[in-house]
Amino acid sequence: xxxxxxxPTVSAERxxxxxxxxxxxxxxxQWLRIPGISAQPEHHDDVRASAEWxxxxxRRTGFPTVAVWDDGPWLPAVYAHWRSDDADAPTxxxxxxxxxxxxxxxxxxxxxxxxxxxxxxxxxxRGASDDKGQLLFHLLAxxxxxxxxxRTSPAVNLTFIVEGEEESGSxxxxxxxxxxxxxxxxDVVVVTDTGMIAPDVPSTxxxxxxxxxxxxxxxxxxxxxxxxxxxxxVPNPAxxxxxxxxxxxxxxxxxxxxxxxxxxxELTDDERxxxxxxxxxxxxxxGVAQSRALSGEQGFSTLERIGARPTAEVNGIAGGYQGAGHxxxxxxxxxxxxxxxxxxxxxPAKITRGxxxxxxxxxxxxxxxxxxxxxxxxxxxxxxxxxxxxEALSGAISEAFDGAQVLPTREGGSGxxxxxxxxxxxxxxxxxxxxxxxxIHAPNEKVTVPMLFKGAEAAALLWSRFAAVGRSALTxx
Amino acid sequence: xxxxxxxPTVSAERxxxxxxxxxxxxxxxQWLRIPGISAQPEHHDDVRASAEWxxxxxRRTGFPTVAVWDDGPWLPAVYAHWRSDDADAPTxxxxxxxxxxxxxxxxxxxxxxxxxxxxxxxxxxRGASDDKGQLLFHLLAxxxxxxxxxRTSPAVNLTFIVEGEEESGSxxxxxxxxxxxxxxxxDVVVVTDTGMIAPDVPSTxxxxxxxxxxxxxxxxxxxxxxxxxxxxxVPNPAxxxxxxxxxxxxxxxxxxxxxxxxxxxELTDDERxxxxxxxxxxxxxxGVAQSRALSGEQGFSTLERIGARPTAEVNGIAGGYQGAGHxxxxxxxxxxxxxxxxxxxxxPAKITRGxxxxxxxxxxxxxxxxxxxxxxxxxxxxxxxxxxxxEALSGAISEAFDGAQVLPTREGGSGxxxxxxxxxxxxxxxxxxxxxxxxIHAPNEKVTVPMLFKGAEAAALLWSRFAAVGRSALTxx
Numbered sequence: 040x041x042x043x044x045x046x047p048t049v050s051a052e053r054x055x056x057x058x059x060x061x062x063x064x065x066x067x068x069q070w071l072r073i074p075g076i077s078a079q080p081e082h083h084d085d086v087r088a089s090a091e092w093x094x095x096x097x098r099r100t101g102f103p104t105v106a107v108w109d110d111g112p113w114l115p116a117v118y119a120h121w122r123s124d125d126a127d128a129p130t131x132x133x134x135x136x137x138x139x140x141x142x143x144x145x146x147x148x149x150x151x152x153x154x155x156x157x158x159x160x161x162x163x164x165r166g167a168s169d170d171k172g173q174l175l176f177h178l179l180a181x182x183x184x185x186x187x188x189x190r191t192s193p194a195v196n197l198t199f200i201v202e203g204e205e206e207s208g209s210x211x212x213x214x215x216x217x218x219x220x221x222x223x224x225x226d227v228v229v230v231t232d233t234g235m236i237a238p239d240v241p242s243t244x245x246x247x248x249x250x251x252x253x254x255x256x257x258x259x260x261x262x263x264x265x266x267x268x269x270x271x272x273v274p275n276p277a278x279x280x281x282x283x284x285x286x287x288x289x290x291x292x293x294x295x296x297x298x299x300x301x302x303x304x305e306l307t308d309d310e311r312x313x314x315x316x317x318x319x320x321x322x323x324x325x326g327v328a329q330s331r332a333l334s335g336e337q338g339f340s341t342l343e344r345i346g347a348r349p350t351a352e353v354n355g356i357a358g359g360y361q362g363a364g365h366x367x368x369x370x371x372x373x374x375x376x377x378x379x380x381x382x383x384x385x386x387p388a389k390i391t392r393g394x395x396x397x398x399x400x401x402x403x404x405x406x407x408x409x410x411x412x413x414x415x416x417x418x419x420x421x422x423x424x425x426x427x428x429x430e431a432l433s434g435a436i437s438e439a440f441d442g443a444q445v446l447p448t449r450e451g452g453s454g455x456x457x458x459x460x461x462x463x464x465x466x467x468x469x470x471x472x473x474x475x476x477x478x479i480h481a482p483n484e485k486v487t488v489p490m491l492f493k494g495a496e497a498a499a500l501l502w503s504r505f506a507a508v509g510r511s512a513l514t515x516x
Numbered sequence: 517x518x519x520x521x522x523x524p525t526v527s528a529e530r531x532x533x534x535x536x537x538x539x540x541x542x543x544x545x546q547w548l549r550i551p552g553i554s555a556q557p558e559h560h561d562d563v564r565a566s567a568e569w570x571x572x573x574x575r576r577t578g579f580p581t582v583a584v585w586d587d588g589p590w591l592p593a594v595y596a597h598w599r600s601d602d603a604d605a606p607t608x609x610x611x612x613x614x615x616x617x618x619x620x621x622x623x624x625x626x627x628x629x630x631x632x633x634x635x636x637x638x639x640x641x642r643g644a645s646d647d648k649g650q651l652l653f654h655l656l657a658x659x660x661x662x663x664x665x666x667r668t669s670p671a672v673n674l675t676f677i678v679e680g681e682e683e684s685g686s687x688x689x690x691x692x693x694x695x696x697x698x699x700x701x702x703d704v705v706v707v708t709d710t711g712m713i714a715p716d717v718p719s720t721x722x723x724x725x726x727x728x729x730x731x732x733x734x735x736x737x738x739x740x741x742x743x744x745x746x747x748x749x750v751p752n753p754a755x756x757x758x759x760x761x762x763x764x765x766x767x768x769x770x771x772x773x774x775x776x777x778x779x780x781x782e783l784t785d786d787e788r789x790x791x792x793x794x795x796x797x798x799x800x801x802x803g804v805a806q807s808r809a810l811s812g813e814q815g816f817s818t819l820e821r822i823g824a825r826p827t828a829e830v831n832g833i834a835g836g837y838q839g840a841g842h843x844x845x846x847x848x849x850x851x852x853x854x855x856x857x858x859x860x861x862x863x864p865a866k867i868t869r870g871x872x873x874x875x876x877x878x879x880x881x882x883x884x885x886x887x888x889x890x891x892x893x894x895x896x897x898x899x900x901x902x903x904x905x906x907e908a909l910s911g912a913i914s915e916a917f918d919g920a921q922v923l924p925t926r927e928g929g930s931g932x933x934x935x936x937x938x939x940x941x942x943x944x945x946x947x948x949x950x951x952x953x954x955x956i957h958a959p960n961e962k963v964t965v966p967m968l969f970k971g972a973e974a975a976a977l978l979w980s981r982f983a984a985v986g987r988s989a990l991t992x993x
Contacts, residue, residue, distance in 0.1 A: 250744075260805050261807075262958075267857060269805050271826075272801075272812050273805050277830035277833045281758040282758075284755055285759045328750050329741075335750075348748060349748075352846055353754035358834075360832035365731070373833065378844050380743070403809075406809075413841065451744045451748070451749075
C-alpha cells in the first residue's frame with residue numbers, strides 16, 4: 040500500500056507524508072470518536088472535548104501558540120499560531136471547523152458513526168470528510184513542510200482558526216472574527232472545507248453561493264371554513280401560497296423575483312469553457328441525488344446551475360389538513376419556506392427587498408401576508424482566477440497531482456467564507472479534498488484516505504509557494 | 517313570548533304547536549345531553565343511547581312501529597313507521613340524523629356543549645340545529661297534524677330513517693339502504709338537515725353539491741437533498757405540487773381539470789332571477805366566513821358560486837420542512853389534498869378520470885405521482901322546481917311563514933341525499949330551518965327556537981298537502 044503513494048523522485052514533502060501516514064490515521068481514529076455535534080446541546084461538552092483534542096494535537100505538532108477560544112457566545116473554537124522566523128513572511132489564515140453534523144437517522148448507518156472503520160481506501164465515520172479529516176491533514180502538512188525544507192519554523196506565518204459552530208450555521212462567527220480581529224489579521228485565507236471533482240480530477244472551489252431564506256405566511260379566513268359551505272367563494276390561503284410558488288419561476292426556470300438577475304456576474308466564455316472541461320456525468324449526479332431527472336434554468340449545464348446561477352427552492356410548504364383521509368376545509372393559514380441561493384455579485388439586502396415585492400405582488404385580495412427572513416442573509420463568495428494567491432494554490436495542487444490541470448469549480452452551498460473574507464479583507468482560496476460521494480451531512484459519511492495525503496502534500500507545498508510569492512504580491516493580487 | 521307565535525286565526529296546526537312548544541323544548545333538553553359523536557369511538561355508546569332516546573320519543577308520539585337498526589356495520593339508526601288508515605295514501609320517507617359533530621376545540625365554547633342553555637330565542641348546544649332540533653320538530657308536527665285534522669293516523673304513511681353516522685360521512689348508509697330496501701320504499705323523500713336564508717326569508721334547498729376528494733402525492737429524489745449542493749438542478753416535488761395547484765384554475769377562476777364543465781347543468785335565466793332575489797349581503801357573508809374578501813369563478817354571484825357552480829379547493833398541502841426557522845433541503849415528497857365540489861349533472865367517475873389526467877399533465881419529469889381518491893365520490897343532487905312534490909313543500913313552508921314567497925337555494929355541501937334518492941327512486945325535497953349563523957360543526961352551535969316551530973308547522977301542513985296531491989301525481993312529477 041505504501042508504495043503506491045510514495046514516489047521519492049517527486050518531492051521531499053511527498054516522501055515525508057508517505058512515511059508518516061499512520062500518524063494521521065491514528066490521530067484521526069482518536070478524534071473521530073468525539074461526537075462534537077454543535078446542533079445538539081447535549082453534545083456541547085463533546086464539542087469542547089473536540090476543541091481540546093485539536094488544541095493538543097496542534098501543540099504536539101509544534102505550534103507555539105494554541106488556545107481554545109470560548110470567550111464569547113460561540114462554542115469552543117481553536118486558535119493556533121506559528122510565527123515564521125522570516126521577518127517578511129506572509130501570514131496565512133487557515134479556516135476549518137471541528138464540529139460535526141448530527142447522525143440521525145442512525146438506523147441508516149452501516150457502522151457506528153463514532154467508531155471509525157477503515158475498508159481499503161475508505162475511512163467511514165461522522166466528520167471523516169467534513170471536516171476533521173481535512174483539518175487534520177494540515178498538521179501532517181506542516182511537519183512535511185518543515186522536514187522537506189529543513190526549516191524549524193514555517194516559511195509563512197501560519198494561523199489556524201477552527202470553528203466549533205459551522206454545522207449550526209456559524210451563528211456567532213462574525214462576532215468571533217470581530218472580537219479576535221488582531222490575532223486573525225492575515226494576507227491570504229485558505230479554506231479547507233470543500234471538495235474536488237474526482238480522485239483523478241484535481242480542482243478547487245472558486246465560488247460559494249450566498250443565501251436569503253424567507254418564510255411567507257398567508258392568512259385567509261380567521262378560522263378553517265367548511266369547503267362545502269364556503270368553497271369557491273372566498274380566497275383559500277393554501278391555494279394562494281401554491282400560486283405564489285407557481286409564479287416563482289417562468290417557463291425557462293428563471294426566478295421571477297423583481298431584479299433577481301440584475302447584479303448576477305455572468306460567466307465569461309473562458310469560465311464556461313473551464314466548466315465544460317469538468318467531467319459532468321448526469322447518471323452519476325442523478326445517482327448521488329437519487330433523483331430521476333435533471334431540471335433548472337434553461338441554457339446552463341448542471342454544474343453551472345449549481346455553482347454559477349442563483350436559484351429559488353421550496354424547502355417546506357404547509358397549510359390545512361395534514362392527516363390521513365380527508366377533511367373538507369378551507370384552511371385559515373398556509374406558509375412556504377423559500378431559500379434563494381445567490382451568486383456574485385448579488386446583494387442579500389437587495390434580494391430581500393425583491394422577495395418582499397414579489398410576495399406583495401402575489402398576495403391576492405383577502406389574504407394577509409407576513410414574510411420572515413432569516414437574519415440578513417449570506418453573501419456569495421467568488422475567487423477571481425489568475426491572482427497570485429490562486430496561481431500559488433493551483434500550482435501546489437497540480438504538483439500534488441503529478442502535474443494535472445486544476446479545474447476551477449463552484450459550490451452550490453453557502454458558508455461563512457464571505458463573512459470571513461469581508462472581516463479580514465484578504466484574498467481567499469479553497470484547498471479541500473472531499474469527494475462528491477462522501478455523504479457529508481448524511482448517514483455513512485466517509486473520506487477517501489489517499490485524498491487526505493494529497494491534501495497534506497498540496498498544503499505543504501503551498502506554504503513554500505506563498506512565501507515565494509511574497510506578501511505584497513499576495514495582497515495586491 | 518307565546519303570543520308572538522300563536523295566531524289562532526291562521527291554522528289549527530299553528531295553534532297546537534303554540535300550545536305544546538314546551539314539550540319540544542323539554543324533549544330537546546333531554547336529548548341534547550347525550551353526546552352522540554359518531555366520529556369518536558369512545559362516544560359510540562352515546563350514539564346508541566341517542567338512538568334509543570329517539571326511538572322512545574317516537575313511540576311516545578304514537579308511532580306504532582319503531583326499531584333501532586344495528587343489524588349492519590353502521591352505528592345505530594332509528595326506523596319509525598306510522599301507516600295511514602287511508603288505503604291510497606302516499607308514503608313519505610323523512611331523512612335526518614341523530615349523531616352530532618365533535619366539540620373540540622372545547623375551549624372556544626362559552627357553555628358546556630352538552631348542557632343546553634336557552635337565552636331568549638337562542639338554544640345553544642351541540643346538535644341543537646344539526647340535526648336533533650330539526651328532527652325533533654317532526655314529532656311535534658305529527659301530533660299537530662293529527663290534532664288539527666282530527667285524524668288518528670297521519671294522512672300519509674310516514675316513515676322516518678334517522679341515521680347515526682352522517683357526521684362521519686355516512687360510510688355505511690348505502691349498505692343500510694340496500695339492506696332495508698323494503699321498509700324504506702316511498703313515494704317522496706323529505707330531507708330535514710338543511711337551513712333557510714334568514715328568519716324572515718323562507719327558503720328551501722334545491723340542490724346539494726357532490727364531491728370528489730383526491731390526495732396527490734409527488735415523490736422527487738429518494739431522500740431530502742441539500743438545497744445548496746443540488747438546488748436548481750433537480751425537480752423539487754414541493755415546487756411541483758405548488759405548480760400543479762397553480763394550474764388548477766385559470767385567471768377567471770375556472771377549474772382546469774379536463775372536461776370539468778362538460779356536464780354542468782347551467783342555470784336558467786329563471787333560476788338566476790330567483791338566486792338574485794335572495795338577500796345577498798356580502799358583509800354578512802364575509803362576517804360569517806371571517807374572510808376579508810370574496811373570490812371565485814368570474815361571472816357568478818357568491819350564492820351561485822356556492823350552490824350552482826363546481827369548485828376545486830385545496831384542503832391541505834404539505835412538503836419538506838415544517839418546523840421553526842429554516843432547513844435548506846429539497847424535500848423528497850410533497851402532497852396536496854384536493855376536494856372538488858360537483859353540481860348537476862357532473863358525474864364523480866368522469867371527474868375522477870379528469871383529475872387523473874390533470875395530474876398526469878402536471879407531473880414534471882423526474883417526479884412520480886400517486887393519486888388516492890376517497891371512495892367513489894358523492895353525486896350531486898338537484899331538486900327540479902315546479903314538480904308536485906316541490907309545490908307541496910313550497911306551499912306548506914309559505915303557509916307557515918304567513919304567505920311569504922319561498923326561495924329556492926342550493927347548498928354548497930355534500931351529503932347522502934343523492935345516494936338516498938338513487939336508492940329509493942323517489943322525488944326528494946328539503947325541509948330544514950337552520951340558519952346561516954347556527955355554527956354547525958363549530959363551537960357554540962345554536963338553533964333559533966322559533967324556527968323549530970316554523971318547521972313543525974310546515975311539516976304538519978305538508979302531510980295534508982302530500983295527501984291531497986296523491987301518490988300518482990307525486991311519483992309522476
